[in-house]
Each structure stands twice: as C-alpha cells, then as structure tokens.
Amino acid sequence: MKLKPTRVLDLVANVLVAALAAWIATRVAYDSFPPISIYAGTSLYPVAAIEVALAFVIRARVNDRQVGGDRHQLHPITAARAVALAKASLQVGSIAAGVWLGFLCWVLPQRGTLRAAAADSPGAIVGMFAGVALVAAALWLEYCCRAPDDPSDDPATT
Template identity: 70%
Template sequence: MKPARIFDLVVTVLTAAIATWIITRVAYGRFPPISVFAGASLYPVAAIEVALAFVIRQRVQDDRIGAGPRRLHPITAARAVALAKASIQVGALVSGIWLGFLLWVFPRSGSLDAAAADAPSAVVGLIAGVCLLAAALWLEYCCRAPDDPTDEAATT
C-alpha cells in the first residue's frame, strides 16, 4: 500500500468544490437551513485518529510490535491504516464540499439572510474536513513500517 498522494487529494478537493458550487448555485433556494453541528461531527473522529496515531507511533518507536499485552498487533496496525485511508478520502471530499458551499454562500452573506446564516456552518464544516484530513494523514504516517535493520552488524 502506498501513502496518499497530495496531487490526488487536491484533485478530490477541487472536484468536490466545483460540483458543490454548481449544485448550490442551481438549488440553494431548496436547501434547508444548515446547522453549525452538521460539519462539527467530524471533530471527534479527527481527535480519535490523532490519539490513535500517537499510540501507534510510540509503540512502533519502542519496537513493541507483535502479539502480547501493551504491544501493537500487526492486524491492528493494518486496520488503522485502512481507517486512515478511508478518512483521508472522506476528509478530502468533505473539505471540498464545504469549500464549494462556502464559495457560493460567503459572497452573498451580506445581501441574503439565509446565506449569512449558513456561512458559519460552512466554515465549521470546512475546518472539520481539513482537521479530519490532517489527522488521517498523520495516522497514515505513524503506521509506516519501521526501517529494516541492515545486515552489516551480522557480517562483521
């Protein structure tokens, strides 16, 4: 499995932002009011992933990998990588969606009351998406396998 590529994430964010901006432009009048809590639901997920990343990073650095108490089982590390990969995609997609929505709502917040009410929700959602993306990238980074030791010590 390869680490996430920044170019792919940028493409995902931009594609979602453009699609959301177009949809919002066409159908904003039919949208219900957006609650500030709509985007805030990703904050706890991001916090859990950051905490998990620090635990995994510490166990990898201390060479506590394998079966046993207070050790990192390889299957657990693989599951954490799968969680990170999924969260990276969700974070990029959600960031793009909130960005596209914010790009349509923010310029109209001075003249349209509904847009002014939805702008804070879009900001909270955008920040939550970016936090999830950053936390997932950090988790993915912390799950990397340690470098293989060299054979030089055994031959000398």
C-alpha cells in the first residue's frame, strides 16, 4: 500500500465537524466553561515551529541525496517517523482549529451582550490560528518528506 499525501478535503471535513460539535457544546454549556486566557491555545505554536524546522532539515537532506543508512545521512525510518508526525499533526491541528472556530462562531456574536464572551474571544482567536499554523507546518513537513522522483526506466532517446 502506497502512502498518499493528505487530502485537503479531509482536513476541511475535520474542521467543519469539529466546529459544529464545538458550536453546539458552547451554545449548550457556555455558562459552565472556565475563562479562556490568551494563552489557552498557544501550545500548538511550538509544535508547528519544530515541524517547520524539521521540514527544512529533511528537505535539505533529500535534495542533497543524503538519505540512507550511513550515520551522516538521514535514515529512512527517521523520514517515515516525520511523515507519521505530520499525519498526526494534520489531524490534531485541523480538529483544534475547528473546535476554536466553533467556539468563536458562538462567542463573537455574544460579545456585545456578554462580558465573558468578549474576554474569551482573543484566546479563541489565538487558538484557532495555532491550529491553522500546525496544519500549515504539518503539510510542509509532509511535502518535504516526499521521496524524490525515481529516474525513468525508459532508455534515453537521441
């Protein structure tokens, strides 16, 4: 079975399902939620930064044909683990972005009438962008882990 790149449509579906679930939960139980600080959603930013750095390292090694079993090369298992990290991060990031989006869809219209909603909005916005940043970083990492195209088996024509 060949591992294929993540489809953007799957990520959009994650966002929409998570947003709907979060909107319903927020609508039903907002009064029992704790206050959302500006730092509530920031935990995904460092993960996104690490994935971007890892993507650049892997991309450089792949472009320089430095993938293999030698100790100075990028081991293929390391690249496979990076792909697994990217795939998992795509799921986490898209779901997190959806949850924060659903929360925002309920909170933003309530800002004028509820002081708590106005106070919770900045933290939710930071969290939503953290999810988007993780998705972007994971897509980049997944892209950088692609195997270079194999040379054609067809004989050269002259």
